[in-house]
Amino acid sequence: ATERSALFIFFGGTGDLAYRKLYPSMFNLYRKGTLQEKFAVIGTARDKLTDEKFREKVRKSIGSDSKEAEKFISHFYYEAHDVTDQAHYSVLKARAEELDKKYKLSGNQIFYLSMAPNFFGTVAGYLRTEGIVNDNGFSRLVIEKPFGRDFESAKELNESLAKSFKEEEIFRIDHYLGKEMIQNIEALRFGNTIIESLWNNRYIDNIQVTLSESLGVEERASYYDKSGALRDMVQNHIMQIVSLLAMEQPVAFTDSDIRAEKVKALRSLRVYNVAEAATNFVRGQYGAGNKVKPYREEDNVPADSTTETFVAGKLMFDNYRWSGTPFYIRTGKVLADKFTRVDVVFKKPLVDIFAFPGSTNTAPLDTNILTLYIEPKAGFALKINAKNNEQGFQTEPVTMKYLVDPEDSKKTPEPYERLIHDALKGDGTNFSSWQEVSYAWKFVDQIRHVWDLQAPNFPNYTPGSMGPAAADELIERDHRSWVYKL
Ligand code: NAD
Incomplete structure (x- = not known):
């Protein structure tokens, strides 16, 4: 090196x-x-x-x-x-x-x-x-992080830093951006015609981003209780992942070109009014469950805490590429498992020619799904329809999968190693710019605002589940379902 x-x-x-x-x-x-x-x-x-x-x-x-x-x-x-x-x-x-x-x-x-x-x-x-x-x-x-607790405080903080450092001298850590498979989103998209040419509302039905944690708040309770999942996970990590998925092709793979596209994507993210925020976002807090104390009984958490430990939401981009294709996101604590993944759900063929009258093919065509496994396993999988290898004609979904070999993944630099290395090089690609941070806050502030108007009915989910029932209803209402479910 x-x-x-x-x-x-x-x-x-x-x-x-x-x-x-x-x-x-x-x-x-x-x-x-x-x-x-x-x-x-x-x-x-x-x-x-x-x-x-x-x-x-x-x-x-x-x-x-x-x-x-x-x-x-x-x-x-x-x-x-x-x-x-x-x-x-x-x-x-x-x-x-x-x-x-x-x-x-x-x-x-x-x-x-x-x-x-x-x-x-x-x-x-x-x-x-x-x-x-x-x-x-x-x-x-x-x-x-945290870089502020809303747009106003973030702006104030930024102005105080800007007196001493130029924007290009400030490296805001979002350790998700240091993860191998997050960086791979750009390689997959812009290195492959077969992916990028389909990467729009014409072929993609919806995109799902899940950051699932299996642990509770541990020693961070006093900090976490003042923050909650929306500020702790959505404003930064989820918004960063979503903007990498949604952005247009950058002119070149450089920090300023990538940032410009991410900012453009975030600017076309629909900022919800009160009614939209209330219907398109769901919050949760875990109660009693197997071997896990309810959130409200954790040390340093008030017994009547209304802090959310779970968020699910639907994001809409008002632009030519994504209009009509929602991005569903969810994150939470003490869920079923610890993992981060992105599921890209493609539209079905407009006509299922295998389902003609009298056809012996009983299985309807499945949707193609491209899954990006971010962590702990890293890799991707593509589910496609094929003919099974038996007598007669029967379609069935098969999955093509690439997972980084566990031996190889030991060689993968830790996020912080990558990010310190980038800071040494002066490469801001995998850090959040002020503009990204500010648009993300403006979106999140609206959700927070609506939530603050009304006390939630907490607790509302069981440890080890995938969150409250309302998170399923959020997506089922649109005649869709979470790809990862229990
Ligand atoms: P920490 O409480 O363990 O460490 C804080 C450090 O600041 C200590 O070294 C303490 O001596 C020092 N400090 C406090 N007040 C000081 C003062 N007035 N003057 C000089 N030094 C002072 O915190 P941490 O967990 O290491 O987190 C540090 C930062 O990283 C925080 O912004 C946190 O949100 C962020 N962060 C931490 C983690 C993590 O895994 N711990 C993950 C992501 C982000």
Whole structure:
């Protein structure tokens, strides 16, 4: 791999995300040669740690004390720092300059904010005013979700960041965009005439996106209860997946061209009025079930919480390609299984010539379905009609399937490894742009608004199911059904 040079400053560098995902991903980049000699890491957080203690924790987080690991860890430094304390930034600046010289980093800097978003504006501001951001090399700001809790707060946050960083310097993480099969949507669509030529309302009846989780809220309850599934999953991950599925062909496979098309798609997404939002979206919260506590009995969840742990909805694009072809989405906690998939349901042939009067072919033609398996298994399947191999003439659906070999998938980079690598290259393809974020909020805000008008009747689904009955009714009303069902 091409060696990239940069100083990384991780704010919230002792947090769960940093130890669990970020440092192991950095180590993978080191083993593959993207990071070699010319990189350094400053971890910073409120905890008081020496460089030695910090390195010990990093060693544990990457799960190795090999010679290679030790060399990698020797690039790690620590500064205790309260991000709201202006004076500390001069200490950080001195350390940054010293490491820049020592490791020949050419002024390249990546500031990774892995902490509560209410600090983002403060940190970004001080990085600029205290002169840590400099004009040698690049300065990039990587931030974690949530990016606001509605359009207004997201806009405010964005304006505070925009005072210090240009849009192309801001990398908003949506870790779903780092997943192999999400990136494969573009390859499948724009690399194959047989797929892209059918990718429209003439041939596609509907598209279904399911992000199903089997676990509950775990330790995230206090955060989750203020967010809910709509903000936590739909506004970001689902809207990103939907825009990749719905967009027109980009001029070239570059970040600015792809973003332009995603934004265009989101702009033609119908923003619902009150009545439409009420009919086209369903919310749920899980109650009692097998070995699972009801949501309202989780620690840090109020006993009368109206937070939704499930969302299903129908999205309509008002454009030439998709008019009349709905996108159904759903996501939720403690559902039947943990997986993410996209089902593309094609229209049936207009005429079933095998069903003539007196025909012995008793099976009606099935719909063609292209399924994209995003996780945990990765690959795709295409269900098509064929003749079975028996006497007489009988059609039956067969499935052509490609699944990434589990051995191979071990080689697949983790989302965070990919995304850090992209940030090092300055490639924004797999990050959310402000425009995408803002259109997604405008859509989601309408749903939230309608939900806030009326208290829900919770709990309304059983752990281990695929959500409330209303989620089935939502699609059955349109004479369709979920492809994945129990
Ligand atoms: P965490 O609570 O484990 O870590 C927070 C870090 O911020 C700690 O290092 C803490 O010391 C530091 N911190 C808090 N206040 C500070 C202050 N005033 N000054 C300096 N440092 C301070 O959080 P986390 O789970 O690592 O999450 C970090 C970010 O990533 C959040 O925005 C979260 O929403 C997002 N995120 C986390 C995960 C995950 O799996 N943990 C997944 C997706 C997104």
